[in-house]
Amino acid sequence: MSNMYDSANDIEKAIRNSVEFKELVESYHNVMNDEEAKQLFEAFRDTQMNLQEKQMEGIEISQEEIDRARQIVEKVQQNEMISKLIEKEQRLNLIIDDISRIITRPLEDLYEY
Amino acid sequence: MSNMYDSANDIEKAIRNSVEFKELVESYHNVMNDEEAKQLFEAFRDTQMNLQEKQMEGIEISQEEIDRARQIVEKVQQNEMISKLIEKEQRLNLIIDDISRIITRPLEDLYEY
Numbered sequence A, B: 001m002s003n004m005y006d007s008a009n010d011i012e013k014a015i016r017n018s019v020e021f022k023e024l025v026e027s028y029h030n031v032m033n034d035e036e037a038k039q040l041f042e043a044f045r046d047t048q049m050n051l052q053e054k055q056m057e058g059i060e061i062s063q064e065e066i067d068r069a070r071q072i073v074e075k076v077q078q079n080e081m082i083s084k085l086i087e088k089e090q091r092l093n094l095i096i097d098d099i100s101r102i103i104t105r106p107l108e109d110l111y112e113y
């Protein structure tokens, strides 16, 4: 058991030291240090979370909300700093997904056969 | 990078060799080898997945569906083999959640500060 958590801590350290994480931190700081990008990124985050929450709770999303979300996504795509940040997030998330898939393989194998 | 995946593979092996996983496998086989428990467990799984899917897609769940799900849950709770299986699943999931939390700590730290 302790072995398992040791390995998890090794992965955590390896992630922290990875180029992918360092680039993500840099991109995040770039956005946070630019007032316009910061506000837009936070609006994007809030909107995504809000829509996700409504969807999960089965609350209907109005056309107005969809339009507003689309406008923010368009602005985000035009902002190079935020686009870069999202790209770096996705890259790191792919790594974390890979790791999760490896770790949960025993469960998958059990239920699949 | 390779270091990260090596550690993930170490965790996978450690999970496979853990008492918790071995007990889960045993509980699962016990259920699968009992026709009544197997059918009830599969009905339980199907119902849970069906309701979850509807919830995620924002489809309303009828009172009839809620009642049917509740009946299955009651039967499941009365079945010792299935109750044991669910308990073993939850125990292993706690471990996997712990590991996931450790691994995603760098991301949490980044966005929290």
Ligand SMILES: [Ca+2]
Binding pocket: A033, A034, A035, A036
């Ligand atoms: Ca500024």
Ligand SMILES: [Ca+2]
Binding pocket: B033, B034, B035, B036
């Ligand atoms: Ca039987």
